[in-house]
Amino acid sequence: MRMPRGGRMVLGTCLGSLFALVLYLQTVTKSDVEPNISTTSTSTHPPLGRSGRNPLRTLYNGDQDSDQAALRGRRELLEEACLSQSRKRRVLSPDDLRHLIVDDKHSLIYCYVPKVACTNWKRVLMVLTGDGRYSDPLAIPAHEAHVAGNLRSLSEFPAAEINRRLRSYLKFVFVREPFERLVSAYRNKFTRSYNTAFHKRYGTKIIRRHRPHPRPEALEAGDDVSFQEFVQYLVDPATQREEPLNEHWERVHSLCHPCLIHYDVVGKYETLEPDSRAVLGLAGVQGSVRFPASGTSTRTDRDMAARFFQNISPFLQRKLVNMYRMDFLLFNYSMPRYLRTP
Numbered sequence: 001m002r003m004p005r006g007g008r009m010v011l012g013t014c015l016g017s018l019f020a021l022v023l024y025l026q027t028v029t030k031s032d033v034e035p036n037i038s039t040t041s042t043s044t045h046p047p048l049g050r051s052g053r054n055p056l057r058t059l060y061n062g063d064q065d066s067d068q069a070a071l072r073g074r075r076e077l078l079e080e081a082c083l084s085q086s087r088k089r090r091v092l093s094p095d096d097l098r099h100l101i102v103d104d105k106h107s108l109i110y111c112y113v114p115k116v117a118c119t120n121w122k123r124v125l126m127v128l129t130g131d132g133r134y135s136d137p138l139a140i141p142a143h144e145a146h147v148a149g150n151l152r153s154l155s156e157f158p159a160a161e162i163n164r165r166l167r168s169y170l171k172f173v174f175v176r177e178p179f180e181r182l183v184s185a186y187r188n189k190f191t192r193s194y195n196t197a198f199h200k201r202y203g204t205k206i207i208r209r210h211r212p213h214p215r216p217e218a219l220e221a222g223d224d225v226s227f228q229e230f231v232q233y234l235v236d237p238a239t240q241r242e243e244p245l246n247e248h249w250e251r252v253h254s255l256c257h258p259c260l261i262h263y264d265v266v267g268k269y270e271t272l273e274p275d276s277r278a279v280l281g282l283a284g285v286q287g288s289v290r291f292p293a294s295g296t297s298t299r300t301d302r303d304m305a306a307r308f309f310q311n312i313s314p315f316l317q318r319k320l321v322n323m324y325r326m327d328f329l330l331f332n333y334s335m336p337r338y339l340r341t342p
Contacts (some may be wrong), residue, residue, distance in 0.1 A: 082259035100154035176269035184300035251269035306338035
């Protein structure tokens with residue numbers, strides 16, 4: 001039997017409403033599983049330290065000393081640099097959050113960057129999260145600080161819990177002049193006899209690809225990679241086609257995503273001690289733990305980096321500059337004067 005025209009109109013309206021409702025529910029469900037829905041927004045629920053005060057209000061609205069003013073300036077420069085980039089924002093996956101360490105006791109999120117004092121920061125966080133097991137960061141062996149499972153990564157949480165922490169916790173990262181960090185990584189991983197795992201994993205590959213007529217023993221051990229060979233490996237297009245860069249020489253913006261995650265504090269290796277004190281003060285734990293003082297080992301500074309770069313051709317220097325340009329820009333580092341790029 002043919003349905004009257006009025007009945008067909010009512011039925012069509014109902015079906016259209018049902019379809020719209022299904023689309024709405026799908027949109028709501030999707031927003032719950034994408035961990036980036038709030039990563040670019042300002043914290044709406046500022047974190048509280050142990051004292052119960054608002055650390056961001058202390059940092060940005062209260063009376064500021066010179067260290068706090070510097071931290072505020074860096075954050076503003078980072079925001080401006082991010083806005084100047086026209087790249088389309090993308091969805092963060094849980095794998096993008098592996099470098100973000102969570103301290104739920106003190107509402108902290110720290111993005112660790114290798115070769116930027118991350119061992120000592122992990123030690124400090126182990127003291128803060130360790131239920132009294134540790135009291136002195138330097139009593140924790142360096143290798144133990146990097147054991148998986150000793151600290152929780154943000155990537156381990158469900159999407160809703162990721163977003164809640166990103167909105168409400170104090171988030172901080174420490175950065176370093178890109179080429180000084182790169183030279184430090186090379187010195188540590190390729191000139192130390194104890195790093196046989198890196199020699200085997202990367203050294204043998206680098207020698208095989210970038211050394212004409214290598215000796216069989218060099219191909220076997222991979223323990224005498226030159227800095228020039230290392231640079232050739234980094235700028236070789238085949239390197240990143242094969243696999244992601246190792247975290248020790250991956251760019252900071254690729255590890256910590258500072259234009260997608262709103263970091264409250266950007267500390268610098270060059271001002272490590274005052275910046276670390278400031279972070280612990282904002283977290284309200286300055287009386288519970290102290291950031292370890294710098295060691296006596298030879299640190300990679302501008303002069304040492306210049307010596308390593310003096311034998312790198314302008315062609316390779318230019319490629320390396322292009323590769324690390326975003327880190328220079330986002331964190332307000334000037335291009336080194338020792339470079340010979342046009």
